[in-house]
Amino acid sequence: xxIELLTLAEVDAISGSEGNFKVTIKEKPRVVDMExxxxxxxxxEKCPKKVPDEYNMGLAPRKSAYIKYGxxxxxKYAIEPETCIFFVKGGNKGKQGGxxxxxxxxxxxxxxxxxxxxxxxxxxxxxxxxxxxxxxxTSFDPSVYDQYQYSNFKDVVTGLEYExxxxxxxxCMGHLTRPSDGKEPKKIAWLQxxxxxxMNKCDNGYCSSVCCMYAIKQAIVTADHTxxxxxxxxxxxDIRTHGKxxxxxxxxxxxxxxxxxxxxxxxxxPGNDGGVEVEYFNENTGQRVVEDYDMLVLSTGLExxxxxxxxxxxxxxxxxxxxxxxxxxxxxxxxxxxxxxxxGCFQSPKDIPQSVTxxxxxxxxxxxxxxxxxxxxxxxxxxxxxxxVAAEEPRVGVFVCSCGINxxxxxxxxxxxxxxxxxPNVVFVDNNLFSCSQxxxxxxxxxxxxxxxxxxxxxxxxxxxxEPLFRETMKDSGLNEYLFxxxxxxxxxxxxxxxxxxxxxxxAKDQVRMAVAKASMLQPLEHLTVNVNQSAxxxxxxxxxxxxxxGLADQGxxxxxxxxxxRLGGNAWSLSTTWRGEEVKPFLEDLISxxxxxxxxxxxxxxxxxxxxxxxxxxxxxxxxxxxxxxxRYGIAVVCTGGKxxxxxxxxxxxxxxxxxHLEFDKELIDHxxxxxxxxxxxxxxxxxxx
Amino acid sequence: MSQEKxxxxxxxxxxxxxxxxxxDLADAGYYVYLVEKTAGIGGVMSQLDKxxxxxxxxx
Numbered sequence: 001x002x003i004e005l006l007t008l009a010e011v012d013a014i015s016g017s018e019g020n021f022k023v024t025i026k027e028k029p030r031v032v033d034m035e036x037x038x039x040x041x042x043x044x045e046k047c048p049k050k051v052p053d054e055y056n057m058g059l060a061p062r063k064s065a066y067i068k069y070g071x072x073x074x075x076k077y078a079i080e081p082e083t084c085i086f087f088v089k090g091g092n093k094g095k096q097g098g099x100x101x102x103x104x105x106x107x108x109x110x111x112x113x114x115x116x117x118x119x120x121x122x123x124x125x126x127x128x129x130x131x132x133x134x135x136x137x138t139s140f141d142p143s144v145y146d147q148y149q150y151s152n153f154k155d156v157v158t159g160l161e162y163e164x165x166x167x168x169x170x171x172c173m174g175h176l177t178r179p180s181d182g183k184e185p186k187k188i189a190w191l192q193x194x195x196x197x198x199m200n201k202c203d204n205g206y207c208s209s210v211c212c213m214y215a216i217k218q219a220i221v222t223a224d225h226t227x228x229x230x231x232x233x234x235x236x237x238d239i240r241t242h243g244k245x246x247x248x249x250x251x252x253x254x255x256x257x258x259x260x261x262x263x264x265x266x267x268x269x270p271g272n273d274g275g276v277e278v279e280y281f282n283e284n285t286g287q288r289v290v291e292d293y294d295m296l297v298l299s300t301g302l303e304x305x306x307x308x309x310x311x312x313x314x315x316x317x318x319x320x321x322x323x324x325x326x327x328x329x330x331x332x333x334x335x336x337x338x339x340x341x342x343x344g345c346f347q348s349p350k351d352i353p354q355s356v357t358x359x360x361x362x363x364x365x366x367x368x369x370x371x372x373x374x375x376x377x378x379x380x381x382x383x384x385x386x387x388x389v390a391a392e393e394p395r396v397g398v399f400v401c402s403c404g405i406n407x408x409x410x411x412x413x414x415x416x417x418x419x420x421x422x423x424p425n426v427v428f429v430d431n432n433l434f435s436c437s438q439x440x441x442x443x444x445x446x447x448x449x450x451x452x453x454x455x456x457x458x459x460x461x462x463x464x465x466x467e468p469l470f471r472e473t474m475k476d477s478g479l480n481e482y483l484f485x486x487x488x489x490x491x492x493x494x495x496x497x498x499x500x501x502x503x504x505x506x507x508a509k510d511q512v513r514m515a516v517a518k519a520s521m522l523q524p525l526e527h528l529t530v531n532v533n534q535s536a537x538x539x540x541x542x543x544x545x546x547x548x549x550x551g552l553a554d555q556g557x558x559x560x561x562x563x564x565x566x567r568l569g570g571n572a573w574s575l576s577t578t579w580r581g582e583e584v585k586p587f588l589e590d591l592i593s594x595x596x597x598x599x600x601x602x603x604x605x606x607x608x609x610x611x612x613x614x615x616x617x618x619x620x621x622x623x624x625x626x627x628x629x630x631x632x633r634y635g636i637a638v639v640c641t642g643g644k645x646x647x648x649x650x651x652x653x654x655x656x657x658x659x660x661x662h663l664e665f666d667k668e669l670i671d672h673x674x675x676x677x678x679x680x681x682x683x684x685x686x687x688x689x690x691x
Numbered sequence: 692m693s694q695e696k697x698x699x700x701x702x703x704x705x706x707x708x709x710x711x712x713x714x715d716l717a718d719a720g721y722y723v724y725l726v727e728k729t730a731g732i733g734g735v736m737s738q739l740d741k742x743x744x745x746x747x748x749x750x
Contacts, residue, residue, distance in 0.1 A: 002717035006726045011703055019696040025726060071750055072731035126724050129697040134709035136734050167740040217743040249744035344708025352707055352742055359708040363715035366700050373698030377722035406748055
């Protein structure tokens with residue numbers, strides 16, 4: 001409610017500075033009246049004009065009247081003037097030259113489409129204090145590599161195209177088939193680093209950082225989308241699995257039989273039985289290998305979208321040589337313009353968890369300068385008054401989620417739905433493709449009203465991620481949010497019993513029956529209001545702890561920072577420069593000085609947390625400060641206790657003074673100890689390890 | 692010239708990063724304009740089948 005979505009919109013002009021920008025937004029016409037559209041799909045069904053569907057990477061058509069995908073937000077159809085027959089043939093410019101068709105207008109049951117009205121770009125000005133740029137990336141177009149035959153062979157696809165082929169809401173409905181002839185592929189190859197780490201045809205001299213992992217993922221999940229045996233081979237230059245749990249995932253791929261071949265495919269020719277024939281050199285034997293595959297997936301890299309240079313130009317935001325936002329290692333979300341921040345793949349290529357972390361960092365940075373204005377423009381959400389259902393008999397509605405094929409691929413959701421209809425107190429049951437989508441929330445609200453439901457059960461995934469959404473739907477329907485129960489038939493059932501669909505169905509019936517029984521006994525609960533302690537605790541005074549403390553303190557929150565040694569800075573004291581040559585010491589000294597002098601930061605050195613009690617909003621801890629025990633209270637805590645370098649007992653470490661860990665070696669570089677002189681000419685070998 | 696600060700933020704791009712920034716800011720008490728050039732938000736993440744390394748559903 002405090003997020004206003006401006007779709008089909010782009011930044012047209014900007015003026016002002018940090019704290020107060022004026023931005024002109026250009027909104028293209030949607031043609032469909034969003035207030036009236038009920039997303040019934042009739043306009044798209046009747047529209048005679050087929051165009052390639054961008055959402056499916058052009059692998060399937062959509063209509064000129066369309067939504068991007070079934071769960072799209074906002075769930076309102078749009079008509080594309082560039083392809084719509086009515087607009088292409090002249091629109092409403094007079095009776096003689098006017099366009100015809102108007103099928104969608106004729107069939108729209110709510111009158112949401114009006115071609116008589118003029119539809120043109122609209123401009124509006126908005127005032128904002130900060131701007132965050134998250135325009136994302138474009139998948140590299142591999143047509144420039146003639147040898148991979150992407151433009152000529154249908155069975156050569158990009159990583160993102162393959163993603164659509166796998167997807168349950170993609171053109172194959174989750175059951176993978178080969179684009180050329182619709183056969184199920186049995187042997188698939190991936191080629192890594194297409195459009196990344198290459199200056200030959202694309203000037204992309206950087207690693208896109210996600211392709212190794214997405215290729216491994218695609219190879220692992222391909223088996224779920226096909227029948228029988230499947231052979232997957234990944235041709236790579238280096239496998240980069242640097243994120244949390246990533247290397248285990250790589251190990252899993254090897255364990256389930258995915259082949260990894262350290263070689264680049266040299267050329268691609270038509271296969272003997274459709275598909276492709278690839279030629280490469282086995283790097284171990286030096287032998288030339290020619291092999292047939294049903295499909296070849298090019299693991300295409302991430303590029304900044306073409307239009308972004310124009311946007312950056314309008315905002316005066318500097319770009320680096322690859323057109324990503326220019327930023328320093330010490331403030332990665334900041335651009336060269338105060339008040340404008342860059343996040344996600346526009347900052348640098350990155351995966352989803354990193355994008356989310358990055359986005360939260362930008363949001364925190366953006367709010368620092370505006371903290372005095374917090375809450376001045378935000379509105380509070382109101383819900384309809386709660387119905388008193390205490391005296392009513394339970395009337396339970398059950399919504400069974402297919403979760404694409406996540407649940408429906410294992411459990412017979414139709415039979416489960418029929419079964420639920422016969423359970424005590426159940427008055428309505430429905431099956432949804434995705435129970436969590438916005439359109440389903442609208443449907444649930446309608447059904448609650450229509451059948452006068454007073455309890456709800458959703459048989460889907462985990463309440464940990466989705467319960468808040470359904471509770472909100474309950475509140476929107478005037479029901480107490482606690483008259484709701486979830487049955488986790490995905491994580492606790494279809495995912496773990498995928499090989500036993502019959503037993504999984506039995507278990508799902510049990511789960512739904514239990515959830516319905518529990519829901520029937522639920523009573524409304526009321527929220528208590530308690531005061532929240534608006535102060536924070538940060539544990540650890542390294543770079544991460546100090547940045548966290550400053551972020552909180554700059555927003556006006558009292559912050560306690562605990563450091564277990566007598567000096568802030570942590571491991572960073574051992575580092576001389578970043579790989580880009582930025583000096584660490586001046587940055588660190590500035591950071592320490594800001595932390596030590598900040599009026600909102602209480603710094604305790606030689607301090608360790610001993611106990612922790614309470615819950616979010618009101619924690620209490622015992623802290624040992626210089627040997628003295630003290631109690632502290634706080635509302636939230638950020639743990640930044642850092643990492644410790646592994647000290648090995650191998651490689652002559654600790655026995656020969658010429659053997660260093662990398663942190664010790666960096667420290668040597670700072671201190672210029674004579675040991676370095678001794679090492680001159682002896683060569684430096686690196687053995688890595690970080691605990 | 693000093694101008695009064697505005698308690699609103701613009702996020703340009705409605706992919707996963709933009710959505711996360713917008714939600715954080717709105718939760719923190721700012722009014723957010725989320726500007727998306729296509730007809731709906733979700734970006735590339737909405738096109739993915741599953742996510743690594745947990746094979747979670749991307750939708």
